[in-house]
Amino acid sequence: SLFLVFYNHRSQNSYPNLPPGKLGLPYVGESFEFFSNGWKGHPEKFIFDRIAKYSSQVFKTNLLGEPAAVLCGAAGNKFLFSNENKLVVAWWPDSVNKIFPSSLQTSSKEEAKKMRKLLPLFMKPEALQRYIGIMDTVAQRHFASGWENKEQVLVFPLAKNYTFSLACRLFLSLDDPSHVARFSDPFQLLAAGIISIPIDLPGTPFHRGIKASNFIRTELLAIIRQRNKDLAEGKASPTQDILSHMLLTCDENGKCMNELDIADKILGLLVGGHDTASGACTFIVKYLAELPHIYDEVYKEQMEIAKSKTPGELLNWGDIQKMKYSWNVACEVMRISPPLQGGFREALNDFIFNGFTIPKGWKLYWSANSTHKNPVYFPEPEKFDPARFEGNGPAPYTFVPFGGGPRMCPGKEYARLEILVFMHNLVKRFRFDKLIQDEKIVVNPLPIPEKGLPVRLHPHKA
Ligand code: HEM
Numbered sequence: 001s002l003f004l005v006f007y008n009h010r011s012q013n014s015y016p017n018l019p020p021g022k023l024g025l026p027y028v029g030e031s032f033e034f035f036s037n038g039w040k041g042h043p044e045k046f047i048f049d050r051i052a053k054y055s056s057q058v059f060k061t062n063l064l065g066e067p068a069a070v071l072c073g074a075a076g077n078k079f080l081f082s083n084e085n086k087l088v089v090a091w092w093p094d095s096v097n098k099i100f101p102s103s104l105q106t107s108s109k110e111e112a113k114k115m116r117k118l119l120p121l122f123m124k125p126e127a128l129q130r131y132i133g134i135m136d137t138v139a140q141r142h143f144a145s146g147w148e149n150k151e152q153v154l155v156f157p158l159a160k161n162y163t164f165s166l167a168c169r170l171f172l173s174l175d176d177p178s179h180v181a182r183f184s185d186p187f188q189l190l191a192a193g194i195i196s197i198p199i200d201l202p203g204t205p206f207h208r209g210i211k212a213s214n215f216i217r218t219e220l221l222a223i224i225r226q227r228n229k230d231l232a233e234g235k236a237s238p239t240q241d242i243l244s245h246m247l248l249t250c251d252e253n254g255k256c257m258n259e260l261d262i263a264d265k266i267l268g269l270l271v272g273g274h275d276t277a278s279g280a281c282t283f284i285v286k287y288l289a290e291l292p293h294i295y296d297e298v299y300k301e302q303m304e305i306a307k308s309k310t311p312g313e314l315l316n317w318g319d320i321q322k323m324k325y326s327w328n329v330a331c332e333v334m335r336i337s338p339p340l341q342g343g344f345r346e347a348l349n350d351f352i353f354n355g356f357t358i359p360k361g362w363k364l365y366w367s368a369n370s371t372h373k374n375p376v377y378f379p380e381p382e383k384f385d386p387a388r389f390e391g392n393g394p395a396p397y398t399f400v401p402f403g404g405g406p407r408m409c410p411g412k413e414y415a416r417l418e419i420l421v422f423m424h425n426l427v428k429r430f431r432f433d434k435l436i437q438d439e440k441i442v443v444n445p446l447p448i449p450e451k452g453l454p455v456r457l458h459p460h461k462a
Helices: 002-014 031-039 044-054 073-082 094-099 109-123 125-146 155-172 177-194 205-232 242-248 259-290 292-307 317-321 324-336 368-372 412-429
Strands: 058-063 066-071 088-090 152-154 342-347 351-353 356-358 363-367 430-434 441-443 447-449 454-459
Touching: 031 044, 031 058, 031 441, 044 058, 044 368, 066 073, 073 363, 073 368, 094 177, 094 205, 109 125, 109 242, 109 412, 125 155, 125 317, 125 412, 152 155, 155 177, 155 242, 155 259, 155 412, 155 447, 177 205, 177 259, 205 242, 205 259, 242 259, 259 292, 259 324, 259 412, 259 430, 259 447, 292 324, 292 412, 317 412, 324 412, 363 368, 412 430
Parallel strands: 066 363
Antiparallel strands: 058 066, 088 342, 152 454, 342 363, 351 356, 430 454, 441 447
16 A cells, blocks of 8 residues: 555646645655644644645645545535535545445445435434433433432543433433443444554454444344334334334335344444534533533523423423524534534545645545634634524534535434433533633544543532
């Protein structure tokens, strides 16, 4: 592969009009600068340094062994999101493909595309509304066992436990904490493997990730086969969770997903929702602890909802719709600390962007920070101001924590619901303050407070 990299370097000379920038060393390229800015807590620096240096909204670099162009600004986002499957196609680093066996191994590329189109069916608002009460039940149980009667807690591991328990319940009807725990350990290994250096030798995180992924897929398949039987025999309900829904939904030609496809999709949802939504919940706690006037407004909104309920009544769709201010706060948290920094695409053909040639096969990168932290779109970008999301909200293609276009995060609405249910249950119970005032944020590659955000809890007086 070293040969190929050198070959790539040379062949690019035949393109006279590449974007400005440098490709760096063979193989490593600028990967180190790219990641180390994140480790230091300011991932946007890599991008803003280069926009300034080259006076260009597009620059070339080399990431993960691949020549790449980074497209910035609303125009860059719009271009990548609206040209999916036309000029560009989603691309994942090799490490992801190896750990996360995609449907490409169980079905053709075309098949996989068709199945990707089915996914939104299970994750759209109408399909998720009926699960809000279950989310509230899981959240109440989570706060009772993990937070209540404790003086101090570590937020990030708890948030992960919340989102993972919820996913196990809503996707698979796994409710028994010991069964969930059996899944959760290999899951941590899988998630760590995806972001590790892809060296497959015994003992490496990558190797452990692959093993964990195989274990989880085998377990998933067993659950799916059992469910198929139970549904046929009337022992399971068609609406009890997303798995039942998937098994019983077919496309317009009557073609249904096979068991392997479903295992892939569920694994994809578990991975996609694992560190992202829990990271968002963690940062919400952080900002609410730091900004008492924001906390007060969220508290007011949530208590109005809480007071309107009869004792024991669970949250429902109507309640969620009243959580407007809380969602603006969550959006502002994701603007300042986007859980995913961006995403890769691959050029399907040579094309021109902003007057520069992008060769076929080059990787492209969009980055949430290139707009989220840009004062042109968000004046005083470091200021926390949920009012940015009132009225029409941010201009198109500037607020992109979930990406956009056909590859936009299919878990967006699910994430919104689980985050709001979390906020409701959190502020209803406690105020809290940070135990480490200047706790560092590391981005590796998702942002997290370095020590997991320890906070002191102050339960509201009854
Ligand atoms: C706050 C939480 C979340 C954020 C910020 C987020 C963000 C994103 C982003 C930026 C992408 C990539 C889009 C691109 O490459 O252009 C993505 C993809 C994806 N997300 Fe999320 N996500 C979140 C939660 C979730 C949840 C809860 C689930 C599952 C229930 C999920 C499932 C997925 C999947 C399966 C993909 C891959 C889609 C594909 O390959 O087409 N995400 N997400």
